[in-house]
Amino acid sequence: xxxxxxxxxxxxxxxxxxxxxxxxxxxxxxxxxxxxxxxxxxxxxxxxxxxxxxxxxxxxxxxxxxxxxxxxxxxxxxxxxxxxxxxxxxxxxxxxxxxxxxxxxxxxxxxxxxxxxxxxxxxxxxxxxxxxxxxxxxxxxxxxxxxxxxxxxxxxxxxxxxxxxxxxxxxxxxxxxxxxxxxxxxxxxxxxxxxxxxxxxxxxxxxxxxxxxxxxxxxxxxxxxxxxxxxxxxxxxxxxxxxxxxxxxxxxxxxxxxxxxxxxxxxxxxxxxxxxxxxxxxxxxxxxxxxxxxxxxxxxxxxxxxxxxxxxxxxxxxxxxxxxxxxxxxxxxxxxxxxxxxxxxxxxxxxxxxxxxxxxxxxxxxxxxxxxxxxxxxxxxxxxxxxxxxxxxxxxxxxx
Ligand code: CTP
Numbered sequence: 001x002x003x004x005x006x007x008x009x010x011x012x013x014x015x016x017x018x019x020x021x022x023x024x025x026x027x028x029x030x031x032x033x034x035x036x037x038x039x040x041x042x043x044x045x046x047x048x049x050x051x052x053x054x055x056x057x058x059x060x061x062x063x064x065x066x067x068x069x070x071x072x073x074x075x076x077x078x079x080x081x082x083x084x085x086x087x088x089x090x091x092x093x094x095x096x097x098x099x100x101x102x103x104x105x106x107x108x109x110x111x112x113x114x115x116x117x118x119x120x121x122x123x124x125x126x127x128x129x130x131x132x133x134x135x136x137x138x139x140x141x142x143x144x145x146x147x148x149x150x151x152x153x154x155x156x157x158x159x160x161x162x163x164x165x166x167x168x169x170x171x172x173x174x175x176x177x178x179x180x181x182x183x184x185x186x187x188x189x190x191x192x193x194x195x196x197x198x199x200x201x202x203x204x205x206x207x208x209x210x211x212x213x214x215x216x217x218x219x220x221x222x223x224x225x226x227x228x229x230x231x232x233x234x235x236x237x238x239x240x241x242x243x244x245x246x247x248x249x250x251x252x253x254x255x256x257x258x259x260x261x262x263x264x265x266x267x268x269x270x271x272x273x274x275x276x277x278x279x280x281x282x283x284x285x286x287x288x289x290x291x292x293x294x295x296x297x298x299x300x301x302x303x304x305x306x307x308x309x310x311x312x313x314x315x316x317x318x319x320x321x322x323x324x325x326x327x328x329x330x331x332x333x334x335x336x337x338x339x340x341x342x343x344x345x346x347x348x349x350x351x352x353x354x355x356x357x358x359x360x361x362x363x364x365x366x367x368x369x370x371x372x373x374x375x376x377x378x379x380x381x382x383x384x385x386x387x388x389x390x391x392x393x394x395x396x397x398x399x400x
Contacts, residue, residue, distance in 0.1 A: 010083035015043020018167035080115035090124030100138035127163025184228025196236035200280035210275035214238030217273030219387035254304035312343035
């Protein structure tokens with residue numbers, strides 16, 4: 001499998017004659033299917049141009065922390081969040097000192113300080129600079145921070161001297177990355193996620209709907225995609241953006257959601273996080289008018305299809321079908337009954353309340369994972385953390 005298929009690599013090129021080798025590294029990574037973004041430091045741009053970097057990356061080359069355009073459209077926080085791996089090549093002695101000291105005075109150092117992603121450092125410098133106790137102390141510190149080093153190697157230097165400090169060759173860096181890369185756990189698998197509410201029109205201006213922000217379903221779709229799955233998200237009306245890298249289909253009614261789900265099958269995994277309206281009504285072509293005599297309209301409700309059940313009993317049933325259970329009482333009993341009734345493998349159950357403690361729109365939720373073996377309390381945590389934990393559960397189950 002490719003090292004970098006669907007991997008987002010952020011390459012930081014700092015000042016050094018070896019910067020030209022980074023162009024070849026970009027070429028190797030791109031050939032392997034990676035999405036490469038690059039930051040070129042001020043020093044780096046003395047050796048290679050932003051134009052050659054961006055042409056090879058097929059992405060904009062980022063250079064300036066204070067560029068308004070970069071900060072609004074692609075700031076240092078996004079650059080670090082959207083990377084799976086950060087590579088610094090070449091890493092100058094000065095840049096090593098800055099990151100060891102926690103400096104943040106340009107785009108490269110700010111992005112690194114704001115990142116929780118794995119960092120691989122490929123140093124390049126004169127052998128005296130490399131052997132200097134200050135540099136060695138910085139390297140010890142950076143290893144303690146969990147950063148990985150590739151090289152340097154010993155040989156003739158651009159300055160005419162000989163010693164340790166040459167930047168590793170691009171092919172060696174690439175081979176090292178490939179050997180040490182973990183394949184994406186859900187790579188090659190297809191997943192279907194439903195999210196948000198459905199709106200069932202009564203007339204051109206009114207609808208019946210459920211409360212739902214879509215935050216949980218969208219977070220699950222994003223986490224599955226990050227783990228390498230090919231995700232289709234079927235979303236009802238929400239005000240949050242489509243998750244990056246996820247094929248998102250917008251629908252409004254339960255019937256449209258069902259049709260979109262059926263069209264997305266077969267998949268390996270299905271997760272129904274949508275708050276589907278259980279009932280719809282005959283739609284009036286014109287706005288229902290208030291009556292002079294004060295008589296109330298009579299709404300003839302019809303039951304909507306159960307999308308989760310339809311997927312879980314479909315002839316193209318995904319191997320793993322996961323539902324949610326929103327309950328206001330008897331959580332464990334009701335959720336366990338839903339697991340069986342809807343033919344699911346797992347159910348994430350939560351108590352829903354109205355008012356200040358409401359889960360709707362909140363960033364947190366308190367859920368229980370329910371399967372054939374019983375129930376696990378996951379506590380009250382962030383919806384993104386629930387998504388990550390659910391994906392870890394999925395990984396365990398698809399490994400078997
Ligand atoms: N669900 C669905 N289609 C429906 C209703 C629910 O796909 N028409 C899915 C939800 O996405 C969720 C699960 O079924 O994964 C349970 O939803 P919930 O609202 O808790 O239960 P209901 O099936 O609606 O049952 P009840 O309202 O009686 O609790």
